[in-house]
Amino acid sequence: QVQLVESGGGSVQSGGSLRLSCAASGDSDSAYDMGWFRQAPGKEREGVAVITTDGDTRYADSVKGRFTISQDNAEHTLYLQMNSLKPEDTAMYYCAACPSGVYCGLSKYLYNAWGRGTQVTVSS
Numbered sequence: 001q002v003q004l005v006e007s008g009g010g011s012v013q014s015g016g017s018l019r020l021s022c023a024a025s026g027d028s029d030s031a032y033d034m035g036w037f038r039q040a041p042g043k044e045r046e047g048v049a050v051i052t053t054d055g056d057t058r059y060a061d062s063v064k065g066r067f068t069i070s071q072d073n074a075e076h077t078l079y080l081q082m083n084s085l086k087p088e089d090t091a092m093y094y095c096a097a098c099p100s101g102v103y104c105g106l107s108k109y110l111y112n113a114w115g116r117g118t119q120v121t122v123s124s
Contacts, residue, residue, distance in 0.1 A: 007022075020093055049063065
């Protein structure tokens with residue numbers, strides 16, 4: 001099974017930018033749809049963005065136009081570029097891998113491999 005490690009979180013002011021990375025190892029040569037999720041204190045984990053093995057992307061309405069998901073297959077790394085950050089973007093951000101051959105979309109229930117998360121804090 002693939003192992004995932006996130007990095008790039010931090011504290012920024014409203015309107016700032018961050019780029020999250022997710023390094024994959026283990027079964028990283030297999031093709032998976034990959035997603036970014038986030039969880040704020042007291043709230044459920046929610047899908048932020050997903051990228052399929054074909055390169056198709058999908059975003060939560062709350063981040064459309066501000067966040068961009070991408071991947072470097074040669075480096076086995078997933079990215080999330082976050083621009084125009086808002087205080088409501090504050091959360092722990094997780095990357096996740098979808099089982100091969102399955103379309104998981106933004107549903108957290110279908111992903112079967114998760115990183116430990118990286119904290120993003122946006123101050124007003």
